[in-house]
Amino acid sequence: MTKERQTDSQESLPGIEKEGQGKLTVFLGATAGVGKTYSMLEAARERLTEGMDVMAGFVETHAQTETEALLSDIPAIPVKTREYMGRTFKEMNLEAILERHPQLVLVDELAHTNIPGSRHTKRYQDVEELLTAGINVYVTLNIQHLESLNDVVAQITGVRVLETVPDRVLEAASQVQVVDITPDELIQRLEEGKVIIQGQAAEFMKKFFRPGNINALREMSLRYTAKRVDSQLESYMQTHGIDGPWPSGEKIMVCVSSNPFSARLIRTAKRMAARQNSDWLAVHVAPPGQMPKCEAEKSTMAQNLSMAGKLGAEIVTLHGDDIVEELLALARKRNVSQIIIGKPERTRFKELLHGSIVDKVIRNSHGISIHIICGRREANEQKPEKVKKDNGRSLGNIPLHRKYSYTPYLISALMMAVLTLIVAPAASFLGPVNIFMLCVLPVLFSGARWGKFPAIVTAGIGVVIFNFFFVPPFFTLSVSDFRYVISFVILIIVGFVTGTLSARLKDQINYSRQREEQVTALYSLSRDLTAVDKLERVLDSIARKIADTLDGQVVLLLPDEKNKLVLSQSSSSDHFLTESELAVAAWVYERGLKAGQGTETLGSAKALYLPLTTEQGTQGVLGICFHHPKGQIDPEQISFLDAFAGLAAMAINRIKLASEARQAHTLAESERLRTALFNSLSHDLRTPLASIIGAATGLLEDHDVVYSPDARQDLLQTILQGAERMNRFVNNLLDMARLESGMLKLNKDWCDIQDIIGVAVNRLEIVLAKRLLDIDIPVGLPLVQADYILIEQVLINLLDNAVKYSEPNSKITISVKQLSAKLEISVANRGTPIPETDLSKVFDKFYRLNSPLQVSGTGLGLSICKGIVETHNGEIWAENNELGGVTIIFNLPL
Incomplete structure (x- = not known):
């Protein structure tokens, strides 16, 4: 096999590769037959010897012995077959490659179009999916398949290449390797049958594989590679802070319409932007309310803008009556330095009638360079067919096509006839001038109601009637006075202008209504979504x-x-x-x-x-x-x-984040509870347990020691106090768990509050031994319907809290009083008052006051009291008393 000369751009462009994405290597050739597949297989074999996991995804050998020999050593993923139009075709098995997930896969003929029904329309889209999956890919491509060079290749060779690849694919490549041979070598290989062009060999022999064409394509491929090397050099200099002459910034704007010729303008803009390393915009200006003339034009417009987007342009759609003004305003706003615009195939008469957009752009450009491309239609470009549609729908449910109706013309003719019948008897009184002005009224009405053509027809009918009945010689269409002809022309102009303005106004109204519906729909959806949780x-x-x-x-x-x-x-x-x-x-x-x-x-x-x-x-x-x-x-x-x-x-996402936030809050609360419980276990359980164990050990182990009755009583009291303290702690934990889970059920019965207070005081007899207890309960209190055990627990917690935050030998007061429909119970101590800002916080879980006293506990006691009282439909609050302590008050309904 002939040895090919290769030019390799080794450095990758900055910012192209994404983390976790595979690298793309393109073997670029001027045309078929230069040895791209052979070079790709040689490089793949080198990777294989280096230990890389290499698989052949789709390689076309064209039955060449040398190529098949290279491919035989490389593992291959079986291709899949598809039936299409009675024939069987082989396609790359994308799903199998993704499942196998090799480190490197070989894919031939990047510009290939897949059989209908495949996952993607083009093979380059399959390659993009492989790269996204993190698989490195080697591909082959001819320069004539590059989208931006499509029309240039057609001009050089006379052959339009139908399969193209967007420039962004090649620009995203980590490495481009040019495979090149001389034209004589290529033609010789073609004659030897080593270059196979199925079904078109004769045509390509005559038109494509000529030395001039091959040299031109070679130059294009080499220039493209040189441009990449240039960009890499600039990137290197910028990265390493090397000073150099930087080109001034350029920005290119191309004007796009629904004309198929716009595709050539877009490709020209892409090439200019690539040569100048500049940004470029594809701009379409649509007058407000202008509807597509036919589905073909709408499709062509979408294709043109889609092509511009694929080639890397920023798509801008403007709406305005003055196309030139909108274009130039955007150009000045976006600092555009060059505008590419097409000169349409119009006659001189049409330009005089409608005005030349190109001439207006040139006159008002003021420093912006204008590139004019003449609109010469290619042989394979056909004018879009005017397809009649009825009642098409747009996004906003606005009709795009109107049904054709003769009703406006019939009504216009009828109005003129009725007007003639009314005016004819008084013709001599009114005179020609007033009659002419009356004839203008139906014209104005038709123009305002139905648009341009009905208004022009109405004006024409008015001219005929006015001439026939009211202009001498009467009852003929001849005119004796030439000045009447001027009146006839004016009437036609009135109909044309009125109808045109009316049609434009209606289109603007329809367009505004459509945009309003779209904006309203978006606003309505956003409002609904914001209000829903x-x-x-x-x-x-x-x-x-x-x-x-x-x-x-x-x-x-x-x-x-x-x-x-x-x-x-x-x-x-x-x-x-x-x-x-x-x-x-x-x-x-x-x-x-x-x-x-x-x-x-x-x-x-x-x-x-x-x-x-x-x-x-x-x-x-x-x-x-x-x-x-x-x-x-x-x-x-x-x-x-x-x-x-x-x-x-x-x-x-907002709903999911809100749910995650709630879960995080719950976890935080759980973590807080766990931490508090562990802290409590370390003190509120270990301390009484230690005292219980010490007292019990003393009683059990020291057999030789005879304790006095008082000492023995003290040890037993220590055991009892520790057990009661642990019991209160465990009860608090259980009560809080029941409150949090909603499982706390009231067992209400008629209770005497004096009995509940007495039981609570007796249970805390040892704790209250070092305090002065003052109980104020009036005689004749009514019974209260409550859960005896739970209200007793409330009083025990309040008394225990009062003891903790008061000095020894200080007074604790329990008082009860009857209000109109409530029974109010308060527990007051003498100690350090609570800051006003913290009075509402004392009932929060795990809240502990800063106190000079050594206070133990979990901070759950008052929180449990609040839950129990509120379950009884009562209220509880804290306030500082006049004697320097804190009073906690709760009430129960009678």
Whole structure:
């Protein structure tokens, strides 16, 4: 095999590679037959000897012995076959490669178009998915398949290449290796049968494989590589702070319309931007309310803007009556230095009639360079057919096409006839001038009511009637006075101007109504989503609102616990999801890219699927199955759909974050409870346990020691106090657990509050032994309906708290008084008062006051009191008393 000369750009462009993404190496050739596949296989064998996991995904050897010999040593993933139009085709098995997940995969013929029904329309999209999955890819590509060079190649060779690859694919490559041989060597290989062009060998021999063509294509491939090396050098200098002459910033704007010729302008702009290393914009100006003339024009417009987006342009759509003013205003605002505009194929008469946009742009450019491309139609470019449609629907449910009707013309003729019958008897009185002015009225009415053409027809009828009945010689169409001809022309002009202005105003109204409906729908959805805090209601609101606005069926799919998409909401009971549709939705969820109907990825699907993406990742998938099937989706629709998807994603994410916040709060509270319990266990359990164990050990082990009755009594009291302290602690924990879980049930009965106070005091007899107890209970108190045990627990906790925060030998007062319908009980001590700001906090869980006294406890006692009292429909509060202590008061309803 002939040895090829190779130029390798080893350094990768900065900012292209993403973390976790595979690296792309492109073996670039001028044309078929230069040895790209052979060079790719040689490089793959080197990687194989280095120990890398290399697999052949799809390699076309064309039955060449040398190529097949190289391929035989490389493991291959079996291709899959597809039936199409009665023939069997081989395609790369993308699913098998993703499942096998090698380190490096070899893919031939990057520009190949997949058989309909494949996951992606183009093979380069398969490669992009492999790169996203973290797999390194070697690919082969000819320079003529680059999208921005498509028309240049056609001009050079006379052959239009139909399969193209967006420039962004090559620009994202980590490495581009040029494979090059001389034209003589290539032609010789063609003659020897080593270059196979199936079905077109004769045509390519005559038109393509000529020395001049090959040299031109070689120059294009080498120039492209040189430009990459230039960019890498500049990047290196910037990274290492090396001073150098930097080119001044340039920005290019290309004007795009629904004309197929705009595709050539877009490619020209891409090439200019690439040569100058500048940003570029693709701008379309649509007069407000202007509707597409036919579906073909709408499709062409969408294709042109889609091509510009694929080539890396920033898409801008403007609305305004003055196209030139809108273009130049944007150019000045965005600091555009060069404008590319096409000169349409118009006659001189049309330019004089409508004005030349190109001339206006040149006159008003003021320092902006204007590049004019003449609109010469290619042989394979056809004018879009004017397809008649009726009652098409837009995003805002505004009709795009009006039904043709003869009614306006009949009514206009009838108005003129009625006017003639009314005016004729008084013709001599009114005179020609007034009659002419009366004839203007139906013209104005027709123009305002029905538009331009009915107004012109009405004006024509008015001219005939006025001439026939009221202009001498009467009852003839001849005119004796030439000045009447001027009046006739004026009447026609009035009809034309009135109708044109009326039609434009109606279109603007329709357009404003459409935009208003869109904005209203977005606002309504955002308002509904903000007010809803339940995921089910959010999903239902999203599905209903989008379905009503877009005239289609909507489904929302969210991941389950196993991260598998499941149907969460549908706008109708019978959804359109099948296994194949779910597979498309799963692909969208995994990749975070739109796919399905109207896109180039899995375009055979019934519905369009959009990822619900936020900064936290993809939250789910939104599926839309339009009731009226759509073809290519225009950029305005895409923007509108993206806005809906963005709102839905943010709403779902907000609900999820709120749920996670609640869970985090619960975990924090649980952690706080656990910490408090451990702290309490270390003191409130260990201290009484230690005293109990010490006293019991003394009684049991010291047999030879004879304790006096008083000493023995003290040891037993120590055991009893420790046990009661532990019992109160455990009871508090159990009561708080029952309160928190809602399992606390009241066992109400008629109780005497004096008995409850007496029992509580007796149980704390030892604790209260070092305090002066003052009990004030009036005689004749009524019984209260309450849970005896729980109210006793409240009083025990309040007395225990009063003891903890008071000095020994100080007074503790228990008082009861009857109000109108309540019984009020208070426990007051003499000690340190509570700051006013903390009075409301003493009933919080785990709240502990700062006190000079050594106070033990968990901080749950008062919180339990609050829960028990409120369960009895009572109230509890704390206040500082006049004697320097704290009084805690609670009441119970009678």
